[in-house]
Amino acid sequence: MASLLFVNEIFASLQGEGAWTGTPSVFVRLQGCLCRCPWCDTKNTWKLGEPNDCGLDFAASKADAPRHATCTGEELLAYIDAHYASIPHVIFTGGEPMLFDLTDVTAALLARGKTVAIETSGTEPVRVAEGVWVTVSPKYDMPGGREVLASALRRADEIKMPVSGPKDLEDLEHRTLPETKPGVLVYVQPVSRDDEATRLCVEAAMTKGWRVSFQVHKYVNMR
Numbered sequence: 001m002a003s004l005l006f007v008n009e010i011f012a013s014l015q016g017e018g019a020w021t022g023t024p025s026v027f028v029r030l031q032g033c034l035c036r037c038p039w040c041d042t043k044n045t046w047k048l049g050e051p052n053d054c055g056l057d058f059a060a061s062k063a064d065a066p067r068h069a070t071c072t073g074e075e076l077l078a079y080i081d082a083h084y085a086s087i088p089h090v091i092f093t094g095g096e097p098m099l100f101d102l103t104d105v106t107a108a109l110l111a112r113g114k115t116v117a118i119e120t121s122g123t124e125p126v127r128v129a130e131g132v133w134v135t136v137s138p139k140y141d142m143p144g145g146r147e148v149l150a151s152a153l154r155r156a157d158e159i160k161m162p163v164s165g166p167k168d169l170e171d172l173e174h175r176t177l178p179e180t181k182p183g184v185l186v187y188v189q190p191v192s193r194d195d196e197a198t199r200l201c202v203e204a205a206m207t208k209g210w211r212v213s214f215q216v217h218k219y220v221n222m223r
């Protein structure tokens with residue numbers, strides 16, 4: 001587990017999205033993303049990380065800042081043990097967490113009895129232990145020019161499609177779902193609590209049988 005992780009933020013909250021909504025979770029927000037989605041709510045993570053001397057206390061002490069901490073997988077595990085022992089679920093998000101190989105660190109968390117999830121755009125190979133819950137929020141035709149990988153869609157336990165307009169629903173139906181495994185959970189999620197996007201998601205759910213993910217944390221002013 002020698003490689004370095006660049007941690008933009010680490011904090012505890014309730015999962016506010018998708019199938020695990022309401023679950024007490026440690027969020028590990030990793031630095032770096034190449035997708036450049038116009039409506040991204042974590043633009044502060046876009047810059048790719050580089051080694052520095054900031055430890056995890058730094059990442060735990062700030063929100064929405066562009067700087068990150070540097071740690072090894074072992075240091076992250078020790079920090080979670082020390083500060084978040086009572087929290088049963090760990091979520092790696094970003095940024096794009098699959099810019100990092102999380103196979104060993106996620107295996108170690110599972111071995112401790114935690115459940116573990118990642119939130120990925122599907123534009124990087126999925127590198128996590130077997131048994132990790134993989135949520136893919138596919139990002140098509142974004143300014144960064146990244147391609148959504150069939151291998152990521154196939155590995156997904158949950159698809160959570162960000163919806164800003166009708167094209168996203170078309171992409172979900174015709175580009176995403178044909179590549180997913182049987183039994184995958186399908187969510188549509190309005191971006192930025194937008195009223196028109198919310199209306200589109202509710203209508204799509206009622207006609208297609210998909211579920212809606214509402215980013216509950218934003219409605220109750222939680223992180």
Ligand SMILES: Nc1nc2[nH]cc(C(=O)O)c2c(=O)[nH]1
Nearest residue numbers: 013014015016017093217223
């Ligand atoms: N409460 C809460 N739930 C979340 N689920 C996914 C999040 C993310 O930023 O990826 C997120 C987040 O930032 N906060």
Ligand code: SF4
Nearest residue numbers: 033035036037040095
């Ligand atoms: S993939 Fe996620 S982190 Fe990256 S730009 Fe898009 S919304 Fe932001």
Ligand SMILES: [Mg+2]
Nearest residue numbers: 041042093223
């Ligand atoms: Mg968020």
